[in-house]
Amino acid sequence: MEDEVKKALEKVRPMLQADGGDVEFVSVDDEGVVKVRLKGACHGCPMSQMTLQHGIEQVLKKEVEGVKKVEPAD
Numbered sequence: 001m002e003d004e005v006k007k008a009l010e011k012v013r014p015m016l017q018a019d020g021g022d023v024e025f026v027s028v029d030d031e032g033v034v035k036v037r038l039k040g041a042c043h044g045c046p047m048s049q050m051t052l053q054h055g056i057e058q059v060l061k062k063e064v065e066g067v068k069k070v071e072p073a074d
Contacts, residue, residue, distance in 0.1 A: 001028055001066055008063035009036070012056050016042055023056060024073075032068035034060055048072070 006025050016022050021042030026035040036056060038048050045051070057070035 001032075001064060004064045005034055005060060005067065008060050009056070011063065012059050015055065016040075016051070021045070021051075026073035028067075032066045034067055034070045035073040036070060037073045 002025075005028050009023055009025055013023060016038075017040075019041055021038060021040040023042070024037040024039055026037055028034045034057075036052070037043075038045075038051065042048055042051060052070050052072060057067075060067045060070055
């Protein structure tokens with residue numbers, strides 16, 4: 001599942017980079033919880049929780065079977 005998650009994150013990355021941010025894969029567990037680290041302008045942004053839930057999580061759930069949730073790694 002890790003490779004599939006990394007591949008799906010590549011689809012989200014250009015959107016984040018356009019705003020000066022980025023995302024780094026940290027881990028995925030057996031329950032389908034993916035941990036990522038937001039970087040650049042995304043790190044500490046007031047909208048980062050929305051980015052995680054309505055951007056990254058939505059794409060990962062659609063692209064990778066078994067993903068249940070995306071959480072920040074910090």
